[in-house]
Amino acid sequence: xxxxxxxxxxxxxxxxxQQYCKNEFRDLTAMxxxxxxxxxxxxxxxxxxxxxxxxERYRGLAxxxxxxxxxxxxxxDVTDPKSKRDVINWKNIAESFSPSIPIIIIGNxxxxxxxxxxxxxxxxxxxxxxxxxxxxxxxxxxxxxxxFNYIINQAKNKLNQSVICSPKKFKKNIKNDENQKKxxxxxxx
Numbered sequence: 463x464x465x466x467x468x469x470x471x472x473x474x475x476x477x478x479x480q481q482y483c484k485n486e487f488r489d490l491t492a493m494x495x496x497x498x499x500x501x502x503x504x505x506x507x508x509x510x511x512x513x514x515x516x517x518e519r520y521r522g523l524a525x526x527x528x529x530x531x532x533x534x535x536x537x538x539d540v541t542d543p544k545s546k547r548d549v550i551n552w553k554n555i556a557e558s559f560s561p562s563i564p565i566i567i568i569g570n571x572x573x574x575x576x577x578x579x580x581x582x583x584x585x586x587x588x589x590x591x592x593x594x595x596x597x598x599x600x601x602x603x604x605x606x607x608x609x610f611n612y613i614i615n616q617a618k619n620k621l622n623q624s625v626i627c628s629p630k631k632f633k634k635n636i637k638n639d640e641n642q643k644k645x646x647x648x649x650x651x
Contacts, residue, residue: 584597
């Protein structure tokens with residue numbers, strides 16, 4: 463299963479991936495150029511989490527990886543209002559590649575704000591009819607499991623629906639049924 467993280471540069475996408483996939487946090491990480499990824503093995507599947515470049519310079523290349531993703535996580539920094547405003551742009555980019563792709567929002571770096579500020583953000587987000595939002599801290603490994611478990615379940619449900627309702631599979635089954643009927647009428651046994 464493939465999940466891409468999108469968001470402005472410096473919001474903590476790389477730290478989230480390192481913490482979630484490798485259980486490590488590096489405070490000083492270099493800016494991601496183009497794309498990087500990490501893997502996490504589960505019992506029944508392998509998760510590949512793609513770390514896309516958030517800077518304008520690499521945005522076109524990074525978003526080209528969205529074609530093969532099963533879900534998207536859009537990350538913003540709770541201390542950076544511009545990164546929060548840009549969430550809608552990232553959402554539009556993701557939906558332009560796949561209109562029905564599961565998307566969640568992560569407000570990262572909650573360790574840098576007070577509990578009162580966090581409660582206010584949570585209430586504000588609840589009033590917003592948008593995508594499911596999680597507030598996390600990559601530094602403290604807070605909220606990451608909840609966010610990833612939610613989006614993985616959304617992606618699995620979407621994959622199961624597409625397997626069950628796949629038009630190609632449906633057409634193939636109709637053709638097979640038609641061929642079986644023709645063969646039954648021309649039976650030479």
